[in-house]
Amino acid sequence: MNAKNESGGNIYRPYMMRVVDIRDEAPGVRTLRLEFLDEAQAAAFRFEAGQFGLYSIFGEGECAFCIASPPTRRGYIECTFREAGRVTRALMRVEIGETIGFRGPYGNVFPVDEWRGRNLLFVAGGIALPPMRCVIWNCLDRREEFGDVTIVYGARTVDDLVYKHELKEWAERPDVNLITTVDPGGETPDWRGKVGFVPTVLDQAGVSPDNAVAVVCGPPIMIKFTIPVLEKAGFAPQNIYTTLENRMKCGLGKCGRCNVGAVYVCKEGPVFRLDELRALPDEY
Amino acid sequence: MQTRGISKKNFDRLPEVLARAGRTVIAPVRNGEVVAFAAVGPDTAICLDEINTRLSLKEFFFPRTEPLLTFRRTENGIEMSDPAPTQGETIVIGARGCDAAALPALDALFNWDFRDEAYNRRRENTTVISIACNDCDACCFCTSVGGSPHNTAGSDIMLSETRDGGYLVEILTQKGEALADELADLLSEAPGEALPYAEVPVKFDAQKVRRALEENFDSPLWAELARTCLSCGCCTYVCPNCHCFDMQDEAGKSGGARIRMWDSCQFPLFTKHTSGHNPRPTQASRWRQRIQHKFNYYPQKFDCVSCVGCGRCIRLCPVGIDISEHLARIENEAPERPADHPNDNY
Structure with missing residues (x-):
């Protein structure tokens, strides 16, 4: 089960996880903290930043989300989701103490070790901060290994910003440069952040490409307009990373749903460098 | 043997x-x-x-x-x-x-x-x-x-x-x-003499088709080839090679099962994101995916085409689409790679 099953076994069988904490992040957006029911499974479980899993409610089905908590925090995993369909509606109804299923970790990883000594720029939009939160905290938990850390995060409205408590924490940290923004019209009277779309705000921030890597995640339209801003700033495609959110079912490179070009996003992805992405057909 | x-x-x-x-x-x-x-x-x-x-x-x-x-x-x-x-x-x-x-x-x-x-x-x-x-x-x-x-x-x-x-x-x-x-x-121990085998005409060159597919992701041919396609998915269901599947839970009060069932890349919902974004929003893009996957991506990944030429998709297509004819057209009509190929930029 899970990981590589060289010894056989049912690759579709999930781990059983207990919900130990629930946090509401934004309207319709919730984080679940999960612990393994089985202690041996908990001890053996390993993952790296960027990987995802299939979370399930028995009788409703499975849903793919990135693991939103960092591998540097052991003993639990977290997922953050927006209520949108049958499975996420059921996940919304789960209470602390109940069990859900989890298969994973699947997919490739952010090469965090390769980034040692470099400046990090994280750019996220809306519900795409959760897939990036894992790698952000992973790097912040190993803060001394990296140079400057800049986070640019935007959402439609102030209410839609997720992880508000953590945004506050990042804003207060002297070793993190956090820029938050909301779309025009989404601001509130007491909003202290920027107003504008993420690509514009990023452009105005004047980020430096020197010794830096950029990680971008957001809706396709945001990515489309953010990449040119980064390239204009001088970021080489090899230094720009993203994580694709293709629709997935199996997570195992079998069901065919996430196929783009010769890759299965669930296997060769979800993390891609821009130069790798450009070698693929424009179909994600 | x-x-x-x-x-x-x-x-x-x-x-x-x-x-x-x-x-x-x-x-x-x-x-x-x-x-x-x-x-x-x-x-x-x-x-x-x-x-x-x-x-x-x-x-x-x-x-x-x-x-x-x-x-x-x-x-x-x-x-x-x-x-x-x-x-x-x-x-x-x-x-x-x-x-x-x-x-x-x-x-x-x-x-x-x-x-x-x-x-x-x-x-x-x-x-x-x-x-x-x-x-x-x-x-x-x-x-x-x-x-x-x-x-x-x-x-x-x-x-x-x-x-x-x-x-x-x-x-x-x-x-x-x-x-x-x-x-x-x-x-x-003494078999008789085998009757002559069928003579199946060669309709296209799979190697040339693969090269043409690599070069022609954006060809205007796709829209033309898929024009009459109903997106019914029949071709994928009768195909001995098509493997795409969906997974769903079916359950009652006491229990149930997580089941998988054949699915089809020809259905619009197949790739539709939760956000509403669909990487393959048109039938032309979905028909292209079926052909690219079988004759270009699968060979790249698994070293074999994902088609055995059984002809079922042709026999049973409700609008008479003939994939072998399409492949021959791709081989013969797909344009050479233009200098400003869109994939060069994004």
Whole structure:
């Protein structure tokens, strides 16, 4: 089960996880903290930043989300989701103490070790901060290994910003440069952040490409307009990373749903460098 | 490889001789106008005179729907179990070489990195006796995708009809040998002369098609080729190679199952994101995906095309789309790569 099953076994069988904490992040957006029911499974479980899993409610089905908590925090995993369909509606109804299923970790990883000594720029939009939160905290938990850390995060409205408590924490940290923004019209009277779309705000921030890597995640339209801003700033495609959110079912490179070009996003992805992405057909 | 012969009379006895508790024998059976694979017994007439069965052999290895796990709701929470194997020892008689040849291609998919246990169990439990073709129809194109009317890939035993009405028996694998040993009394050492195999015209060059596909992701041909496509998905369901599936839970109060079922890249919802964004929003983009996946991506990934040229998608397409004709057009009409190819930029 899970990981590589060289010894056989049912690759579709999930781990059983207990919900130990629930946090509401934004309207319709919730984080679940999960612990393994089985202690041996908990001890053996390993993952790296960027990987995802299939979370399930028995009788409703499975849903793919990135693991939103960092591998540097052991003993639990977290997922953050927006209520949108049958499975996420059921996940919304789960209470602390109940069990859900989890298969994973699947997919490739952010090469965090390769980034040692470099400046990090994280750019996220809306519900795409959760897939990036894992790698952000992973790097912040190993803060001394990296140079400057800049986070640019935007959402439609102030209410839609997720992880508000953590945004506050990042804003207060002297070793993190956090820029938050909301779309025009989404601001509130007491909003202290920027107003504008993420690509514009990023452009105005004047980020430096020197010794830096950029990680971008957001809706396709945001990515489309953010990449040119980064390239204009001088970021080489090899230094720009993203994580694709293709629709997935199996997570195992079998069901065919996430196929783009010769890759299965669930296997060769979800993390891609821009130069790798450009070698693929424009179909994600 | 060993060669034997079997008389028509002895061949007709196979279902009876092979019958054994726990074993299923599957062969083409005529039911009205439709010839389809079905479990056969001593009194069932095996139908080998049809060009091919309506549906392929795929479902005996990768069923249309199957439970991946079952669960019960108990006082202590959810209790999961792996489903019991639904298919014991199975012998297929009379599959066409094209259907058998799809199996090694499916093996690659169901075994890369993660091994799909249920699929592999059925593969291990099944012996395939295929039959070479003496006839073909206008839809057959096995010779364009590396096959032939006498393609032994994926078969354990291959039969070829002989002039005396019996069959030449080619024993191809260890599983085939084991079965031949069991049938030793029915087989002769001196097979008759095989009838000439069908002459299946080559309709396109798969290598050239692959190169054209690599260069023409954005060709205007796609919209033209897909213009009449209804997005019904029939081609994918009847295809022996198509492997895409969906997973859903079906459950009641006391428990249920997580099941998988065939799905189709031709359906608009197949790739639609939760956000509403759809990477393949048009039928042209979906038809392109089917062709690119089979003739370009799959060869890149698994070193074989995901098509055996059985022609079912052509025979059964409600609007008469002929994939072999499309591939020939792609080979011959797809433009050379332009200098400002869109993929160069994004």
